[in-house]
Amino acid sequence: MTHMTDGSWDSLRARRVTVPEHVAFRIVDEEMVLLNVRTSTYHVVDDVGARFFEVLRASPSLEAAGAELAAEYAQPADRIAADLAAFCRELERLGLIDVEAGAG
Amino acid sequence: VGPLARARISAEILVAYVELLRLVRDGDLTAMVAGARRTWFAPLPAPGEQEAHLTAVRMGRMVHRVLARLPTDKRCLITALVLLRVLAHRSIEARVVIGVRSDDRFRAHAWVEHGGRPVLPSGAFERLLEV
Secondary structure (H helix, E strand, O other): OOOOOOOOHHHHOOOEEEOOOOEEEEEEOOEEEEEEOOOOEEEEEOHHHHHHHHHHHHOOOHHHHHHHHHHHHOOOHHHHHHHHHHHHHHHHHOOOOEEEOOOO | OOHHHHHHHHHHHHHHHHHHHHHHHHOOHHHHHHHHHOOOOOOOOOOOHHHHHHHHHHHHHHHHHHHHOOOOOOOHHHHHHHHHHHHHHOOOOOEEEEEEEEOOOEEEEEEEEEOOEEOOOOOOOEEEEEO
16 A cells, blocks of 8 residues: 655655556666556666665665665765655656555 | 358457457556456367467467558557457467567567467567566
């Protein structure tokens, strides 16, 4: 179930991302191809977006995903947080992820 | 297959095409495949496994040939769905596979498999989804 947020990092940080059943995805030549089965629409994200997507899927919260990506890309946490929030907003708008309440 | 039987199958393909094209326009892939598996005719007796595969291949060629003559949409997805309908009528279970590739530009392709083997050209695409 998707819980609406205002899209800010503060409203997202404790939440976790899940991929709905109507979305198929796979890495093809370092890019991530996502298919929204309900709309038959394909979306392709580059290698960085693909990595963001993988970490988001595997993390218990966006905050944990942000920390991992900040370490991996050696970037300030607030910059990664802003990128991650924007990325999540876009994926959610396209129906490619659900942003759910975190376990806490 | 005699000319009369061929004409009957061609008519079956065209009827399926017209109906399934509407579902394709709606865009919901799950609904398209479910619709393609729903046959309005009484299903024919299921053939044996070997015969089923040969029939699937033969029907694949026939669907491809009939749709190739149409001036309208005959892309891989509608071709796959029509074949799925024709096979469902013959009690042959098959699956639609969606594949993608991203070399010079992004491309997607749909084909039908029976018993894990393609009965429409699958090309060099990486499997994304099987319905």
